[in-house]
Amino acid sequence: MKPLDMLSQMCRVVLADTDVKALCKARGLSPQATSSRGILETLFLSPQGVSNVFNSLDRNEVALLHLLKNYESPVGVAFFSRAYGGEHSYGTFNQRYQNVFAKVKKRLVRGGVLLWAEGRQNSWQKQSKMERWRFALPAEFHCHLPALIVSPRRFDGDGNWRPNVVRDKLIADLGCSRKNADDQIFQIEANELQLNGKRIEVAKLIKWQQSGWKKAVQGEKKSSPKDSDSKRPDEAALCILSELADGYWADAEQLTEPLRVFCGKKTESDAVCEAGWDWGLLAKRTTGGKTWYRLAPEQPQVAPHQYLTPNEQDGCVTADLSTIPLQAIEQLAAISDQRVVPARNGKLLLTPNFVKLGRADDKLLADEVVQWLVEHTQPFAEAYIALGERRGKTVLHENVLIARVSDLSLKVAIEKALGINVVSLKNDFVAFPRGLLDDVRRVVKKSGHVVKEVTAK
Numbered sequence: 001m002k003p004l005d006m007l008s009q010m011c012r013v014v015l016a017d018t019d020v021k022a023l024c025k026a027r028g029l030s031p032q033a034t035s036s037r038g039i040l041e042t043l044f045l046s047p048q049g050v051s052n053v054f055n056s057l058d059r060n061e062v063a064l065l066h067l068l069k070n071y072e073s074p075v076g077v078a079f080f081s082r083a084y085g086g087e088h089s090y091g092t093f094n095q096r097y098q099n100v101f102a103k104v105k106k107r108l109v110r111g112g113v114l115l116w117a118e119g120r121q122n123s124w125q126k127q128s129k130m131e132r133w134r135f136a137l138p139a140e141f142h143c144h145l146p147a148l149i150v151s152p153r154r155f156d157g158d159g160n161w162r163p164n165v166v167r168d169k170l171i172a173d174l175g176c177s178r179k180n181a182d183d184q185i186f187q188i189e190a191n192e193l194q195l196n197g198k199r200i201e202v203a204k205l206i207k208w209q210q211s212g213w214k215k216a217v218q219g220e221k222k223s224s225p226k227d228s229d230s231k232r233p234d235e236a237a238l239c240i241l242s243e244l245a246d247g248y249w250a251d252a253e254q255l256t257e258p259l260r261v262f263c264g265k266k267t268e269s270d271a272v273c274e275a276g277w278d279w280g281l282l283a284k285r286t287t288g289g290k291t292w293y294r295l296a297p298e299q300p301q302v303a304p305h306q307y308l309t310p311n312e313q314d315g316c317v318t319a320d321l322s323t324i325p326l327q328a329i330e331q332l333a334a335i336s337d338q339r340v341v342p343a344r345n346g347k348l349l350l351t352p353n354f355v356k357l358g359r360a361d362d363k364l365l366a367d368e369v370v371q372w373l374v375e376h377t378q379p380f381a382e383a384y385i386a387l388g389e390r391r392g393k394t395v396l397h398e399n400v401l402i403a404r405v406s407d408l409s410l411k412v413a414i415e416k417a418l419g420i421n422v423v424s425l426k427n428d429f430v431a432f433p434r435g436l437l438d439d440v441r442r443v444v445k446k447s448g449h450v451v452k453e454v455t456a457k
Helices: 004-015 018-025 031-035 038-043 050-055 058-066 077-084 092-109 139-144 165-174 201-216 233-241 254-265 269-278 327-333 352-361 369-378 378-390 406-420 436-447
Strands: 114-119 133-136 186-189 191-195 248-251 282-287 288-296 306-308 317-320 336-340 349-351 399-402 429-433
Touching: 004 038, 004 092, 004 114, 004 133, 018 031, 018 038, 018 050, 018 092, 031 038, 031 378, 050 139, 058 077, 058 092, 058 233, 058 254, 077 092, 077 133, 077 254, 077 336, 092 133, 165 201, 165 327, 186 254, 186 336, 191 201, 191 327, 191 336, 201 233, 201 269, 201 327, 201 399, 233 269, 233 288, 248 254, 254 269, 254 288, 269 282, 269 288, 327 336, 327 369, 349 378, 352 378, 369 378, 406 429, 429 436
Parallel strands: none
Antiparallel strands: 114 133, 186 191, 248 288, 282 288, 306 317, 317 349, 336 349, 399 429
């Protein structure tokens, strides 16, 4: 349901005359809006009176609206029980939530800060009108919401945070043998550094940290489907602390009530924040007997020469995993082959991969780390020059086989087995090196298919 459709339905159909009068009075809208639903629809999204209404709400209601602004879709009346309570555990939906609905209507709808409309009837389950009511906070009102954290403290500096969580795990995983790799998530396969079997990406590294934070807070248990509007404690803490202005911090006690609203239940804010710090996603500092938190700062900028060392003897480049920025790890994995230094000392050996370089976009090729490799190492310089000479031209490949694979599951199996050595083409065709034909045959046979070979003259 789109916001403008909700606004039109609310102003022209849903609101009673008494609702319109109360709304216009709360917002201080023109008297003409009281008698004309069209004028009300035109004026509703204006900023007039919105801040005054927000400032009259209690802290639970403010937290509720901050939570609501994070949802793309409208919510039902049950969503508001986390702030208004009063819901019963027995009876019909209407009986359980009639007190909640009454407060939503009085405080937020008649206050003129919520959109209110009726959703469609489910085809598989008959619903009462109250079950179909949907509510949304207009995006135009988000900037007028009061601060979620009252009286945050301002401190200078980044505080205490753990920037090496990912790098420490990376070094530990690459330094252990496969026999002792029960919890290993980083590994090198086919000369490529991977996270859980996929090429490393910064976004996936952050997700790994968030997953660790989640497990530290709630273990392995899954969120209850009955409370789908609630956020996990780790998600809620990120949302709440992201509202802080630069330089401001919140202590764990200040997060207690917002966390209860966001999570739909009482949550141990100290444990949640400490786990977030332990996984490198929050920064903390202790002052006056209190521990204050905010989001961890961005990784510091490090020049390529501080973590890359050319080796003139073998043409390799050594990357120091203890200092390399996470973004640089992703970039280097996208243009080179990687091998672990035999001494297992937290270093990688890099050599240019012409296929990867050919697939890299112009933005990556122009990045500082790539240009540094081109300027300071002969192998990368030669590969870069050759790439420039061939880029944009038609290249005829030798020793390449073309196969037509119409079965989707078989195609996926081949792509998984060959990795970057297979290229998908149009009309169910794939291309791969001639030397991997036996590997393709094994996959085809294992899948219960047969290979039909055609030789072009």
